Amino acid sequence: MAEKLNDRYNSSDVETRIYQWWESSGFFKAQDQSTKPPFSIILPPPNVTGSLHMGHALDHTIQDLLIRWKRMCGFNAMWLPGTDHAGIATQMVVERELKKENLSRHQLGREKFEERIWQWKNQYGDRITNQMRRLGDSCDWDRNTFTLDEGVSKAVRKVFVSLFKKGWIYRGQRLVNWSGPLETAISDLEVEHKQIKGALYHINYPLEDGSGFLTVATTRPETLLGDTAVCVHPEDERYQHLIGKNVILPLIKRKIKIIADVYVDKEFGSGVVKITPAHDFNDYKIGKTHHLEMINILNKKTELNENAGPYKGMKVAEARKKVIEDLKSLQLLVKEEPHLHSVGHCSRSGAVVEPFLSEQWFVKTEMLAVPAKRAVESGTIRFEPESWTKVYLHWMNIIEDWCISRQLWWGHRIPAWFCEDCEHLNVAEIAPDHCEKCQSKKIKQDSDVLDTWFSSGLWPFSTMGWPEDTETQKTFYPTNTLVTGHDIIFFWVARMIMLGLEFKKDVPFRTVYIHGLVRDSQGQKMSKSSGNVIDPVEMIDKHGADALRFTLLAHLHSGKDLKFSEQRLEGYRNFMNKIWNAARFALTHLEDFTAPKEGSKAVPARSEISVFDQWILFKLDEVEKKIEENFEKERYSDAANALYHFIWYEFCDWYIELIKPILGGNNPQERAATQLVLAQVMNRFIRLLHPFCPFISEEIYQKLPIKNKACIIDQYPNVRIDKDLLALGSAQAGLEIDLVKEVITAIRNIRGENRLSPALKMKARFGVADEMTQKILGNNKTAIMTLARLDEFTVGDDGNLSKCAVTQVVLKGASVKVILPLEGHVNFDEEIKRIQKTIEKLQKDIGQLTQKLSNEKFVANADPDVITADRALLAQSKQQIASLHEALIRFES
């Protein structure tokens, strides 16, 4: 017995209830051991204290689409959720909170501060996972993992120790990106390059022998204090004679050497470069090759230190001003010209990033990169879209060692202990209580934590119980698809590949599906500062999660950014309402329908069902094929749009309208047969819809007469399964209904163009030559009369065409002359205009076709099928135009 539905779809009534039911019923759970084939996805873990943004919404919708689709296709589908501790981001959030209490983390102390962050995590950590539930994410929540969970920590320590013992993790003094406000090294990912209008200062460095000056050009005069050489091009004639001599560094009067290196561009500036190895990445390299002294002039807060002499204690910007002033007063500043250059900024604090010499931990990437490159080159891992392969390989080719230490308090502590007695470094998975070398008890753990991406890099297996040998890994590693944005290919994807191959001896995933950014309707990046952020949760509140999901999926085009507008979302909200009302219609007419015992396997005999039924089943077969194809080709928007088209334009606009007379008619057998087909078609397209729009589909599904326990775990309709029902659809019925549709549309067109009221019943005649077409029209008399609003229907000769509107309908060999007497209804000018317009269009077509077909080369070279088709089209057009001319004459007479 079918149930009733409200007359308007209200998503908020439905979503929470359905989600709770799914979750409490255990439908999201995957089995570690199962006879079903595995399919697994790991969720890119969002920041634990963050909240869901549009980027997540897109990312998660794609993953949930895949998981629900595979689950319904009979896979043991496992979507592993989790959250990231997000070192810097979270620490900053909590520090901001402290600031409100006029406290700093230093005042609080490390232990208390960590406690505060845990408090914060416990308070807000559920927010994002609850928002994910709002979106419909069908994750296996029992497997929810936090990157600081004990299991993950164990994996982190194991990996660290293992790489250290192999010599692939080392500690050393190196130049790193340093954020002054955060007092930590940061990764390249956290550096944003911005174009800045600066100045190029030309400064005279006096030659030691007093014979003159060497002019250097620099954008950062304050780093002069750390100069340990000046450099020219070895072949630069201007300076060749000076190579090997010395200059006196202005202001602090240090004697430094003039060296030569091909790195210098003779054309740029003065052709002389000052070398500050401790504060510039290029200078650092030159410093290394030329064995130069490295003088650090900054402290951790990026203030000038004792090496800067009189400038000690100043901020960088301050020091720059003062240095320029002092140079001016010494008349050593030659000139200052405006100069546009890009400057690295800390993406978290906004401060200018300083290259800073410090003791850090690094991962040697050279050897890790080799198999990681090969995995992609050989196709074991595939990027979609494929163009990202090149980007990935390029980066892997220029990969540098990875700075993994951060001077933060929130994250995985580096498992290394220094011995205060013998200075030995103890690296161990379990905290030692004495130095392994000298047995001293005076050991101290390194105060640094690991880069967040270090633990994220292990995510595909650390979440599955590694280093224990678990069933989870046996079943689900490697995972199938990784869905993510291109912004973290290097920082996350590449590292997962390297670490997965090193520690699991297998790739972490087979396919990397890269999607674009969600932008605003103008194509601008959404950002707090431009105030154009659209909150997905707010959109869900207003229009429903299904509408949001469908909007994102329908506009997802192979890795391209997508522009999001609420207006478009409303369009898909309307689609949800349309589906709802179609279901309402169907259920009303299925009230007295009882599902057969075989449920969705129940199939009527072909002889029992109408041509409309055969037609809709034919269309259903088509759309199922299209959806499956597009899923396989990873063209999810095409799948979504095919479904949209079927539901709205085939099922709602035509099928429902065509069967209304049968459902409301007085032939119980016909009616029962149509009811069965209607129930079956509903059952199938609701299942087809489920991965896209899980909530509305489940809600309707539960009220359908033909159903199983739950849509979410029912079988996904598939062209190879339940073949019997789809076999009832026929191409012949397809053609027949297409012709009926054309005829109805032709009549509606005449009415529309002549502005005839839909309430006005008309009389129509149909001029048909062949018997077959005559029969088709006869069989569909009721449908045509109802949908075209006729009160008279005659099939046969043309009859008297005087004062009649005439349209020739031609379709695959069938030809119908639709004749509508207009006498008394209209002033004929409109109709004459309508016919003339059609004639003009036909004439244009005929002209083009004739020209083409009279081209000998075309006839000689073109595909014979193309020629045949064109000839047929030409003949048809000529026939149509003749008939229209005739009509026009009759009309005017």
Added chain:
RNA sequence: GCGAUCUUAGCUCAGUUGGUAGAGUACUUGCAUGACAUGCAAGGUGUCACAGGUUCGAGUCCUGUAGAUCGCACCA
């Protein structure tokens, strides 16, 4: 500077082996029609960025130009 992607209707975008350009949306007109006005019906809309080339035929393939976006490197 190197590389990638892109430029199609007012807007957002499809267009998969070359064969008369499509969809959604917006727009115009008409409409209370027993599922739905979040609806129904009908309608108009294009130098496919530009310039060449290959071909009987190019939105599609090739070359160049311009513009947009994004990477990478450099910016002393």
